Amino acid sequence: MNDDQLTQDIRDANLTYLMLAQNVIRKDKAEALFRLGISEESANLIAMLSPAQIVKIASSPMLLCRFRVDDDLVWGLLTNHKAAAKVNNESTTRLHASILMAGRFAEAL
Numbered sequence: 001m002n003d004d005q006l007t008q009d010i011r012d013a014n015l016t017y018l019m020l021a022q023n024v025i026r027k028d029k030a031e032a033l034f035r036l037g038i039s040e041e042s043a044n045l046i047a048m049l050s051p052a053q054i055v056k057i058a059s060s061p062m063l064l065c066r067f068r069v070d071d072d073l074v075w076g077l078l079t080n081h082k083a084a085a086k087v088n089n090e091s092t093t094r095l096h097a098s099i100l101m102a103g104r105f106a107e108a109l
Contacts, residue, residue: 007061008058010061010062011059014057014059014063015054018046018054018057021036021046025047026047029047037068064094091098
C-alpha cells in the first residue's frame with residue numbers, strides 16, 4: 001500500500017465514521033454517547049454538521065476515530081485469547097468486555 005492509497009483509505013474511514021456517528025446521534029443521543037465513546041459536546045457538534053462540513057472534515061489525512069480498547073484485559077476478552085481457558089462461552093466473554101468498556105466510559109465522564 002502506498003502513501004496515496006493510505007491517505008485515501010483514511011479519508012474514506014473518516015467519512016464513513018462521521019456519517020455513522022451523525023446518524024446514531026440523531027437517532028438516540030444517549031446510546032450514541034455510549035457506543036461512540038464521545039462527549040455530549042462532541043455529539044452536539046457532529047449532529048449539527050452539514051454534508052459539506054462532513055466531507056471537508058473527513059478529508060483530513062488524520063484518522064478521526066480511535067480504538068477505545070486500550071488494555072490487555074479487554075483485548076483478551078474480545079479476542080478470547082486469555083479468557084478461553086477459563087470460560088468457554090463467547091457470549092459471556094463479550095458481555096464481560098462490554099461491561100468493562102462501559103465502566104471505563106462512565107469513568108471518563
